[in-house]
Amino acid sequence: MKFKIIWCLVSIFLIVLLYLGISGRQVDVNTDMVVDGLDNETAQIMYYAGLAPSSHNAQMWRAKIYPAEGKLVISVDETRTLPAVDPEKREMYISMGAYARSCILALEAYGYNTSHHISDNGTTVTINYKKNGMATDDGLITLMKRRHSDKREYMSTPLPELFQEGLNGIHGTVYFAQSSDGYEFIKKETLAAAAEQQNDQSVRNELAEWLRFSNSEVTRKKDGISAEQMNITGIKKSLYYLFMSRESAKGDAFARKGYDMAVEQTDGCAGFIVISDNDTPRDYVNAGMHLMEVWLYAVRNNIEVHPMSYAVENPSRRIELQRSLKLLNPPQMILRVGMIDGVYGENAQVRRDLKDYITVEK
Ligand SMILES: Cc1cc2nc3c(=O)[nH]c(=O)nc-3n(C[C@H](O)[C@H](O)[C@H](O)COP(=O)(O)O)c2cc1C
Structure with missing residues (x-):
């Protein structure tokens, strides 16, 4: 009898979650590929x-x-x-x-x-x-x-030597292993910038607009950041969609949680890959091209990647990073990298x- 009641309550809970579009199932946005005149x-x-x-x-x-x-x-x-x-x-x-x-x-x-x-x-x-x-x-x-992008904790095992050598062939790319001074400096700047952004209401509001709070919002808008993209899946995802809202994502508690996660993430990795280029729009485009090359090279080697842009989003920190890391050009992308103790993530x-x-x- 007791078992039946529990079973009933669990079923009702799951039906409510489904009804609200907040079930833990993996969502498929079914991107429409039809364009007039396109084969x-x-x-x-x-x-x-x-x-x-x-x-x-x-x-x-x-x-x-x-x-x-x-x-x-x-x-x-x-x-x-x-x-x-x-x-x-x-x-x-x-x-x-x-x-x-x-x-x-x-x-x-x-x-x-x-x-x-x-x-x-x-x-x-x-x-x-x-x-x-x-x-x-x-x-x-x-x-x-x-x-x-994978926001989980990675192993601190250094990236394989051969992989590091291959990075030298991609313009403006340098790897700073966990044991290096460069890593410590990037971590310090990243967390200082994360703390600044945590206290900036306009940054919080903007992020909240791009966060998604139900499967139906994800399938309707087909952009922004779903729970899966934050590695929140299964029952945790249902609870996240159930209890989080655009308003609460603008608040202090959510911002604090974001900062705490950044602390864990900067610790939980094999280091950072930095991609540098000049500060002009044309060079930013080039940096984006190199970002794609580095990233696919990492995927081929089962290395997880997570851009952490806090520090490079601030022009004076970019200058400071360039000087301290002795880079030829200002850093444009900072990628947290490492191998995962488990299954490689998916898009x-x-x-x-x-x-x-x-x-x-x-
Ligand atoms: C220029 C640029 C900056 C980014 N900065 C961050 C960042 O600071 N933190 C983060 O978690 N992801 C960052 N990302 C990753 C994006 O959030 C991610 O690419 C997007 O959500 C799509 O997800 P996907 O990479 O899994 O396809 C950045 C991506 C780009 C291209």
Whole structure:
């Protein structure tokens, strides 16, 4: 009898969670790949390209395709910027660069030769593509699908020597292992900047707008940060969606929790990879391209990646980091890296419908 009552209560609880769209099940946003005038293969390529990273998953890019010319023009979408955390629009350009590199890689994986040009002011990347008859590179597509940000704790085991050597081939990239002074300095700056942001109400409000609070909000908006993207799954996810709201995410307790998590994350890793480049929009785009290369290289080696941008979101901290870490250029991305003691994570694939940002020119 007692068992029946408990079973009934659990069932009612689960039905309520489902009804509210806050069940712990993995959500599939079912990105619509139909775009007027776009063939199936190019749509598939553009879908994989769209799995590129962007700050707050704001996906601040547009694409115009000229199929007859074999041309793709990518531009920034200034309506999707993050004025509080990214007033310089630096991360907008980096995100667009990562997307552009992702387009190039997806085209190449489908057997196209490509060449590209970044405009002087950094606002567009033009890619020319031509079929080369090579078979589809499924391995590269798999890497692009596996790439994700992982906020869990990593092992402190240093990254393999061979992996570190390979990083030298990617422009402006340096690894600071947990045991190094550089790591300690990055950690100190990261936590100081995190503390500043924790107390900045405009940053909190902006983040809250991009956080998602139910499965239905995730499937409706197809952008922003879902529970899965914060590695909150199963029953914890249901409880997070049940008890958290946009209002509570703007409050002190949530901000404190964010800071505490940053402390744990900076401790729980093998170190930081820093990607540096000059402070111009064009160079930010380049940094985004290098970000994509580093990230896929890490995925290929089963190394988890988590950008921690607090410190580089502040121009004077960028200068200070460049000086202390003896970098040639200011740091543009700080990536927490390491191997996971468990199963490698996966991409939640929360991405907008292609027609929302892609147009085809006849
Ligand atoms: C320029 C840039 C800055 C980012 N900064 C952070 C950050 O400070 N903290 C964080 O958790 N994720 C950061 N990210 C990761 C994004 O939140 C993530 O790419 C986005 O939510 C999509 O998720 P995915 O990478 O798993 O596909 C950043 C990504 C980019 C491109």
